[in-house]
Amino acid sequence: MRALIALDKFKDALSAREACAVVDEALGAAQPGGARDVCPLTDGGEGFAEILTAAAGGRCEVRAVADARGHRVEAKLGFVAWRQVPIAARRLLALGTLRENDLLGVVGMAEASGLALLPAGLRDPWQTASVGTGELLRRAADAGVKAIVLGVGGSATHDLGFGALAALGWQFYRNAVDTVAAPSPATWPQIVAIVPPTGGRLPPIRIACDVQNPLVGERGAARVYAPQKGCRAEDVAALEAGTLRMAEMLAEAAQAPTDLWLRPGMGAAGGMAYGLAAATGALLVPGAELVSAWLALDARIDAADIVLTGEGRFDASSLEGKGPGALVAQARARGKAVHFFAGAVAIAAPVGVTLHVITPTGQRMPEALAACRENLGAAVQAAFAPALVSGCGRG
Template sequence: MRVLIAFDKFKDALTAPQACAAAAGALRAKHPDWELDLCPLTDGGEGFVEILTQQPGEPLAVSGPRGISVTAPVGFVSSQVLPAAARERLGVNGTVAVVGMAAASGLALLAPEQRNPWHTTSVGTGQLLAAAAARKPAAILLGIGGSATNDLGFGALATLGLRFIDAFGQVVDPPVPARWHQIVRIEGRVALPPVFIACDVTNPLLGPKGATVTFGPQKGLPPTDVLELETRARRMAELLCDHCERPRTFMTAPGAGAAGGISFGLMVACGAKLIPGFDLVSDWLGLTTRINAADIIITGEGRFDATSLDGKGPGALVARARRVGKVAHVFAGSLGVEADRAHHAITPPGLPLADALPRTAELLAAAVGHTL
């Protein structure tokens, strides 16, 4: 029996590799003769570099989302070792630098009381991109899941060559949204190798489905501030488009609102291209081949609900497995879909979240061992 073990992270509890290891431990104890294929997943957030490069990456000290130094990796991989489908999706030949925004500008880096998009910055992500570019790769791949920011990527762009100027000719640094009212013009240009952004979000930059309205409150933005930040974001987006001589229609592009608008900023300032994140990760990890080789697929994440079924992550993996007639099981901390023989909530009824989180590995192993 061959089992593909492909978990995403359990937020605030287990990384994707840790979840895979917990499930594998349970299966090895119960079925020592089974063949296990561990394939941690990433949604472009935590673990993006480590999972795609299969290495810890080169650690760099960069500015965190509130300016305090954090350590974040940059990874490098030769395109020649990638599956053909991943090479074709990127269309590059040579070294690919891999950067994860969550490691430098991620929400998980901040305590709840520190989360506020008026004051968070993507400067650290820009520092990672600059370090990657210094190695002259054929391309840079950026994962943008899990961000703490709503700064249109201005912090990153300031690191990469743009200057945000006030009425007195002084540079506004960092150009966080709380200081946008000071900015009257932009100077400079950004020069990077081709940048690809792994992105499954289709939200535009502005409007009811835009970055501020949809994601701002999740990042600590007071609901009463949404309209004000949206208004300021529109002015700054127009200023950037005009400076870079790019059409303002970039604001309505699908995905422009991802990660607080950093995808918009990089598309406008340096021609970054958005590519479907899960499709790229699937090609990169050879998921189709690994699904076909498996008899059973087990997957899951912290919460599995209707949003898990929208074409990415564990939901997409399960759909692919079932299309080719494979048995697939989902294990999650909590379920937003009906529990059945294929969908399993690992948390016992009545167990408080605060008590469940430290026991996630134990609960996952128990559920997998009981089911299989």
């Protein structure tokens, strides 16, 4: 039996790479001798830079950058030779001017400006800024990359990318002389002018994103995503009003189209997509499709007899076309048996998917998170160890 082991992260417990390693070890113990293909997944958030860089045989460096509240954290930045990027992924990135030996920078916003980096008490989109992501973009550019791909999942910010732009040389004036170093919504009322840098153009940026929300409106970033980042319900309207004011100001400074903020995807990552699109001409690419092409998932699924995937929680969002959900759809379309491992389950498994709840009955969340590694390994053993005796697995 050849198994494809492709899991996403178990939030606050295991990274995608760690989860895959646990399953690989447990399955190997349960069914020794079977072939196993290990492929950590990412939905554009945590692990984006590390997973894509490793898959393409690139190298990662670690940089000390600002997190969303200004504290220093270590973040990974990937460098990949263009020749190592699969052809299908190259087509999606549409970077026709790159040569085989050119370097591509791979940046994950969650590495620097991620929500998971902040304890609950510090999660507040009024006070967070994307400076650290801008520092990673600047480092990639300074290293000579010819293009950058940026994953924007898992952000803690709603700053329209102003923090990143500040790190890239844009200036946000509160008067004729003084500037705001890390513009966040709390400081937006102070900003009276935005001035672009005079030189040092960035290489082309491609934003891996599956969000279709515009920046403002009923489905805009403030109304849909800011509450998930700590914004109180009674403050959403004020955040929306400030968002529109600053979007107009940036459009004027960058000479960007005045309807740009209404286009699909511009609300991604608290408006990071809008800020980079307006200021640098960054373009959006479909994130799940890019990851699938980059990791050659179609070919790896075809080569597998069985697919093991999972993430921390299995709910309706799990089947919305990102990460494990996209993998499940691809595997089912090819008639492959799928086993999905999750810490918590909110919906029934679709046809063709065997669902495994790894958390023992009665185990509370703090204990389940601490024991996630052991729980996941035990669930895999329970699902597949009987094959040693009877020759058939148990779902």
